[in-house]
Amino acid sequence: MDKKSDALLRRLVKSWANRQSPPDNGRARLLYEVAHLPHNKIDLDLLLFRPQYKSYPTSSPSDWTQTLFTWINENSFQVGLKARLI
Amino acid sequence: MSLDLEKAEAISDSQLIFSMQAGSLEALGVLYDRHRRMVFRTAIAITGDSEAAADLSQDVFLRLHRFADHIDPLRPLEPWLYRMTTNLSYTWVERRQRWLRPLEDVADWLAGARKDTPAYQAEMDDSWRQVQQAVLALPLSHRGVVVLYYVNDLSLLEISEILDIPVGTVKSRLHYGRQALKRRLGLLAGEIFPELQYEFT
Numbered sequence A: 001m002d003k004k005s006d007a008l009l010r011r012l013v014k015s016w017a018n019r020q021s022p023p024d025n026g027r028a029r030l031l032y033e034v035a036h037l038p039h040n041k042i043d044l045d046l047l048l049f050r051p052q053y054k055s056y057p058t059s060s061p062s063d064w065t066q067t068l069f070t071w072i073n074e075n076s077f078q079v080g081l082k083a084r085l086i
Numbered sequence B: 001m002s003l004d005l006e007k008a009e010a011i012s013d014s015q016l017i018f019s020m021q022a023g024s025l026e027a028l029g030v031l032y033d034r035h036r037r038m039v040f041r042t043a044i045a046i047t048g049d050s051e052a053a054a055d056l057s058q059d060v061f062l063r064l065h066r067f068a069d070h071i072d073p074l075r076p077l078e079p080w081l082y083r084m085t086t087n088l089s090y091t092w093v094e095r096r097q098r099w100l101r102p103l104e105d106v107a108d109w110l111a112g113a114r115k116d117t118p119a120y121q122a123e124m125d126d127s128w129r130q131v132q133q134a135v136l137a138l139p140l141s142h143r144g145v146v147v148l149y150y151v152n153d154l155s156l157l158e159i160s161e162i163l164d165i166p167v168g169t170v171k172s173r174l175h176y177g178r179q180a181l182k183r184r185l186g187l188l189a190g191e192i193f194p195e196l197q198y199e200f201t
Helices: A003-018 A026-035 A044-049 A061-078 B005-010 B013-021 B025-047 B050-066 B078-111 B118-123 B126-136 B140-151 B156-163 B167-192 B194-200
Strands: none
Touching: A003 B025, A003 B126, A003 B140, A003 B167, A026 B025, A026 B050, B013 B025, B025 B050, B025 B078, B025 B140, B050 B078, B078 B140, B078 B156, B126 B140, B126 B167, B140 B156, B140 B167, B156 B167
16 A cells, blocks of 8 residues: 555544544543542452562472462562461 | 642653652543543544443553552553553453343344434444444454554554564554555545545545
8 A cells, every 4th residue: 555545544544533532521530430449459460460479489299289378478468468378 | 749730741751650659649640631532542443432442541540550560650651551452442342242242232133223213323424433334344453453553653663562463463464454444445535535535546
């Protein structure tokens, strides 16, 4: 596609997109939601996708339970969750 | 921490992120005002649904606040916003295709030809609806590239980094998207911009 055709396509798609506007109450809604976020909410995204500790060396296959408990405890501290495993 | 809103425009994204990390909701508000149109337009161009785009925009900025401590203030914020917006929009479209679309089709069938009513037709000018339909007809992966390229004016390299795909893949998706849009919008382009009609022929 030549540059002129591409420029026209850009103008068409951009003009369509620019006709849309976000709602006026967006900022108020955002700040309300942020202010009312539960402080003790468990952040699963943070736990599952952004682990502070990525791996643990295991000396034998039977160490996996200890590894799991360690991982939960360390990540619990990270998000301020007090977890106690008995 | 308090921000002088009159001077907010002069404050860089980087400074605002530092303020947000220190707990300033005003900084989040300024960042929202600064980037909300870009985020919303990206979301609506991918989803085609204004309500969903509004909700997704909220979600993007909620995550900005939630993950503020993980954002590097010294790096540009826009790529982060684009990445979050496209990812959330992709997820919304995929979930809708899987679960909600069949239910909506049944609801439309039960309600009659809702989309043929004058009220619905008046919602959107016919020409622009055709543009929307052409964009939404693109496969999701191509649609994201087309939107970032044409709506947001990003370079191939920037799109590659935002979507985490090779530049060659960006090029091929863009090529496919262009051809598809040109096929569907060639005549329409001439109607909307008659002075440029010859460009498409």
